[in-house]
Every structure is written in C-alpha cells, then in structure tokens.
Amino acid sequence: MAQLDTSLPGVRQMQKWIRAKTAVRVQLRDGSKLDGVLDWQDVEFLALRLPNDVEPVLILRQALSVIRSLN
Amino acid sequence: MAQLDTSLPGVRQMQKWIRAKTAVRVQLRDGSKLDGVLDWQDVEFLALRLPNDVEPVLILRQALSVIRSLN
Amino acid sequence: MAQLDTSLPGVRQMQKWIRAKTAVRVQLRDGSKLDGVLDWQDVEFLALRLPNDVEPVLILRQALSVIRSLN
Amino acid sequence: MAQLDTSLPGVRQMQKWIRAKTAVRVQLRDGSKLDGVLDWQDVEFLALRLPNDVEPVLILRQALSVIRSLN
Amino acid sequence: MAQLDTSLPGVRQMQKWIRAKTAVRVQLRDGSKLDGVLDWQDVEFLALRLPNDVEPVLILRQALSVIRSLN
Amino acid sequence: MAQLDTSLPGVRQMQKWIRAKTAVRVQLRDGSKLDGVLDWQDVEFLALRLPNDVEPVLILRQALSVIRSLN
Numbered sequence: 001m002a003q004l005d006t007s008l009p010g011v012r013q014m015q016k017w018i019r020a021k022t023a024v025r026v027q028l029r030d031g032s033k034l035d036g037v038l039d040w041q042d043v044e045f046l047a048l049r050l051p052n053d054v055e056p057v058l059i060l061r062q063a064l065s066v067i068r069s070l071n
Numbered sequence: 072m073a074q075l076d077t078s079l080p081g082v083r084q085m086q087k088w089i090r091a092k093t094a095v096r097v098q099l100r101d102g103s104k105l106d107g108v109l110d111w112q113d114v115e116f117l118a119l120r121l122p123n124d125v126e127p128v129l130i131l132r133q134a135l136s137v138i139r140s141l142n
Numbered sequence: 143m144a145q146l147d148t149s150l151p152g153v154r155q156m157q158k159w160i161r162a163k164t165a166v167r168v169q170l171r172d173g174s175k176l177d178g179v180l181d182w183q184d185v186e187f188l189a190l191r192l193p194n195d196v197e198p199v200l201i202l203r204q205a206l207s208v209i210r211s212l213n
Numbered sequence: 214m215a216q217l218d219t220s221l222p223g224v225r226q227m228q229k230w231i232r233a234k235t236a237v238r239v240q241l242r243d244g245s246k247l248d249g250v251l252d253w254q255d256v257e258f259l260a261l262r263l264p265n266d267v268e269p270v271l272i273l274r275q276a277l278s279v280i281r282s283l284n
Numbered sequence: 285m286a287q288l289d290t291s292l293p294g295v296r297q298m299q300k301w302i303r304a305k306t307a308v309r310v311q312l313r314d315g316s317k318l319d320g321v322l323d324w325q326d327v328e329f330l331a332l333r334l335p336n337d338v339e340p341v342l343i344l345r346q347a348l349s350v351i352r353s354l355n
Numbered sequence: 356m357a358q359l360d361t362s363l364p365g366v367r368q369m370q371k372w373i374r375a376k377t378a379v380r381v382q383l384r385d386g387s388k389l390d391g392v393l394d395w396q397d398v399e400f401l402a403l404r405l406p407n408d409v410e411p412v413l414i415l416r417q418a419l420s421v422i423r424s425l426n
Contacts, residue, residue, distance in 0.1 A: 008113045008114065008115060008116075009111050009113050009116070009118065010113050010115050010116035010118070010129055011115070013118075013129060014129075028420055028421070029100060029101060029134060029384060029420070030101065030384060030385065030386045030420065031101045031103065032386065034421070040364050042363045042364050042365050043363065044363060044365045044366070045363075045364070045365035047364065047365070047368075054426075055423070055424050055426065057421050057422065057423035058365055058368060058369075058421065058422045058423070059420070059421050060416075060417075060419045060420060060421070061131075062131075062133060062417060063384060063419065063420040063421070064131045064134065065099055065100070065101065065130070065131060065134040066099070066105070066128050066129065066130050066131070066134070067128065067129045068126070068128035068129070069126050071125075071126065079184045079185065079186060079187075080182050080184050080187070080189065081184050081186045081187035081189070081200055082186070084189075084200060085200075100171060100172060100205060101172065102172045102174065132202075133202075133204060135202045135205065136170055136171070136172065136201070136202060136205040137170070137176070137199050137200065137201050137202070137205070138199065138200045139197070139199035139200070140197050142196075142197065150255045150256065150257060150258075151253050151255050151258070151260065152255050152257050152258035152260070152271055153257070155258075155260075155271060156271075171242060171243060171276060172243065173243045173245065203273075204273075204275065206273045206276065207241055207242070207243065207272070207273060207276040208241070208247070208270050208271065208272050208273070208276070209270065209271045210268070210270035210271070211268050213267075213268065221326045221327065221328060221329075222324050222326050222329070222331065223326050223328050223329035223331070223342055224328070226331075226342060227342075242313060242314060242347060243314065244314045244316065274344075275344075275346065277344045277347065278312055278313070278314065278343070278344060278347040279312070279318070279341050279342065279343050279344070279347070280341065280342045281339070281341035281342070282339050284338075284339065292397045292398065292399060292400075293395050293397050293400070293402065294397050294399050294400035294402070294413055295399070297402075297413060298413075313384060313385060313418060314385065315385045315387065345415075346415075346417065348415045348418065349383055349384070349385065349414070349415060349418040350383070350389070350412050350413065350414050350415070350418070351412065351413045352410070352412035352413070353410050355409075355410065
C-alpha cells in the first residue's frame with residue numbers, strides 16, 4: 001500500500017482537523033453517520049474518536065461518503 | 072496517489088464549474104443529494120461548499136454517482 | 143489515470159452510441175435510471191445529456207450498473 | 214485497461230457460455246436480476262442479450278454479484 | 285489480472301474448503317446468502333456449487349461480504 | 356496481491372487486537388454487525404472468530420465499514 005500523499009488538499013484538510021481536534025461528522029456509504037474527532041489517517045483507514053471513548057473506531061476510507069467539520 | 076489528469080473531459084468540466092462558481096448537484100451512491108459550489112477537486116475528494124457554510128464538505132470521489140450543474 | 147482503451151468492445155459500443163446520438167438508458171448501482179444521449183466518455187465519467195438539457199450530467203463510470211440503447 | 218486473462222477459470226467459463234449461447238442469469242449488486250445470453254465480455258463489461266432484443270445491454274463487471282447458467 | 289497469491293491465509297483457507305468439499309455460506313454485499321460447496325477460486329470469482337446443481341454459480345469476489353464454513 | 360504494510364497505523368491497530376484477543380465489533384457496508392475476536396488479517400480478508408465458533412469467518416476487507424474494540 002502506498003503512503004498518503006500529503007500534497008493532496010483532501011489529505012491536508014484532514015491533517016488540519018486532526019491537529020486542531022476539530023469535531024467532524026462522517027457519513028458512511030450506507031447513509032449512517034458518526035460524529036467525533038479524527039485521531040489519525042492512513043491510506044486505508046480514518047481513526048475517529050467518538051465522544052467519551054478511549055480508543056478510536058477505524059473507518060475504512062473506501063466506506064466513506066462525506067466528511068465535514070461541525071464548526 | 073496519482074495527480075488529476077487535467078486532460079480528461081470530466082476533470083476539465085469540474086475545473087470549469089470550480090472557476091465559474093457554478094451551483095452543482097451531487098448525487099451520492101446511496102441516492103442522497105447535496106447542492107453547493109465546488110471549491111476544489113483532487114484524485115480522492117471533491118470539496119463542495121454548501122449554502123451558508125464557511126468550510127466545504129469533502130465528498131469521496133468513489134462515493135459519487137452523478138454530478139450536474141444547476142444552471 | 144489511463145486513457146480509454148478504444149480496442150475494448152464496451153468502449154467501442156459507447157463510441158458508436160455517442161456518434162449516432164442513440165438514446166440510451168443508464169441504470170445506476172442504486173437502481174435509479176437516467177435516459178438521455180451520451181455526449182462523451184472518459185476513463186472516469188460518462189456524460190449523458192438528458193432531454194431538454196443544455197449541459198450533460200456526469201455519471202461516475204464505477205456507479206454504473208447497466209447501460210442499454212433505447213432503439 | 215488490461216486485456217482479459219483467458220487462463221482464468223471464470224473468464225473461460227463465460228467464454229464457454231458465450232460460444233454455447235447458454236442462457237444465464239445475472240444478479241446485480243442491488244439484487245436485481247437479468248436473464249439472457251452473453252454476447253461477449255471484456256475487462257469492463259459483459260454484453261447480455263435479453264430475450265427478443267437485437268442489441269445486448271452492457272453490464273459493468275464490477276456491478277455483478279452472481280452469474281449462473283439456466284441449464 | 286494477477287494470479288492468486290496462495291501464500292495468503294484467506295486464499296489458503298478457501299483452498300482447504302475446496303479440497304475438503306466443506307459446506308460454506310457466502311454472504312453477499314446486498315445481505316443475501318448462498319450455501320454450497322466451493323469448486324474453485326480465481327482472482328475475480330468464487331465458483332460455488334449449490335445443492336443439487338451440476339454447474340457452479342460464479343460469485344464476483346468483490347461482491348463478497350462474509351464467507352464461513354457450515355461445519 | 357501485495358503484502359500488508361505493517362507500518363500503517365490501521366494494520367498495526369488490528370495486529371494489537373489480534374495479539375490481545377480483544378473483542379471487536381465489525382460493521383459491514385450493508386449495516387450489519389458481527390462481534391468476535393480477530394484471528395488474523397491479510398490484504399484481502401479479516402478472520403473473525405465468533406463466540407463459541409471453532410473456525411473464524413472470513414470478512415472481505417473491502418466489505419468493511421467500521422471496526423472498533425468492545426473494551
């Protein structure tokens with residue numbers, strides 16, 4: 001698997017959300033939604049920390065439909 | 072990840088919509104629709120600014136079904 | 143992104159429909175259908191002109207399920 | 214796009230159905246089904262001739278779920 | 285298309301089921317299920333022989349969700 | 356098929372869950388969920404051992420939507 005291309009605007013936007021601990025809403029392909037804070041991203045997964053959770057959940061990047069900040 | 076091939080008609084059409092701030096409707100694979108103005112595109116995401124929003128939402132290119140201008 | 147391989151029968155069939163302005167029906171993965179005339183194809187999108195529309199809609203090739211002529 | 218690898222059992226099975234004009238049932242990812250006779254296959258599409266149709270419909274290979282003969 | 289990598293545990297598990305004619309349950313992406321015995325696998329398809337059928341059905345590997353033995 | 360890149364945080368997180376026999380919940384693209392303990396992962400599949408089962412079920416990596424620990 002390739003490394004993330006950090007010159008891509010989408011990857012950079014998510015890095016900003018990760019550093020700023022911005023609350024985001026992730027909409028999955030099946031229409032369901034998860035709110036939380038991004039911990040990290042790699043080429044295969046986004047790690048999203050849900051409110052009050054210690055460990056993030058892993059979301060398959062390909063299962064993503066829309067991601068937005070909740071600011 | 073590869074760079075966008077700006078010689079492709081689809082990529083060029085979206086660049087036109089971006090430059091002209093054309094209102095577009097994005098239909099996702101789950102059938103849901105989002106209206107807004109495209110801010111930018113990269114190989115993985117489209118950035119769509121919804122009405123009255125400051126930051127665009129990121130739409131996974133693979134989650135796209137149909138995109139059309141609202142002109 | 144690679145160029146279309148115009149030696150493939152599927153690509154050639156769509157080129158025929160484009161040149162002959164054949165009315166086609168596109169069925170998407172979510173089961174919804176769109177009728178129109180193909181304007182162009184590239185490796186990522188089909189451009190389908192719906193009746194009475196000036197600009198074609200862009201359909202992600204991967205979001206396609208079935209395409210048929212309406213002749 | 215690559216050429217079909219005719220050493221693969223799946224590709225070879227479909228070539229047999231094509232040559233023998235075997236009636237097949239194609240089940241798509243959305244659960245819908247189409248019955249017909251395969252005209253040809255390439256890396257992107259299957260061409261399926263429905264009963265009484267002159268031209269085959271093109272089915273995106275990736276939109277396929279199950280294919281079986283109706284013998 | 286590449287050849288199957290028979291050093292992968294998943295590919296090896298399916299080879300075991302094929303050789304032992306183990307009854308398996310295949311769950312597809314749309315949630316539907318098929319029970320049978322695996323005849324062969326290649327990089328694109330699984331061939332599943334349903335009870336009392338002479339020919340296996342071909343299941344697109346990408347359309348698979350879960351596979352388990354029924355032992 | 357490539358080997359797993361064990362430098363990726365997602366792959367490493369799952370290796371931790373495998374070694375610690377952590378109970379996890381896997382949510383599939385169709386919204387259904389499976390709870391169990393991960394036995395192994397490769398580039399194509401996750402092997403999930405359901406409660407009281409001897410053999411793990413194989414989950415196509417691409418069919419995954421979300422995975423989380425149940426701790």
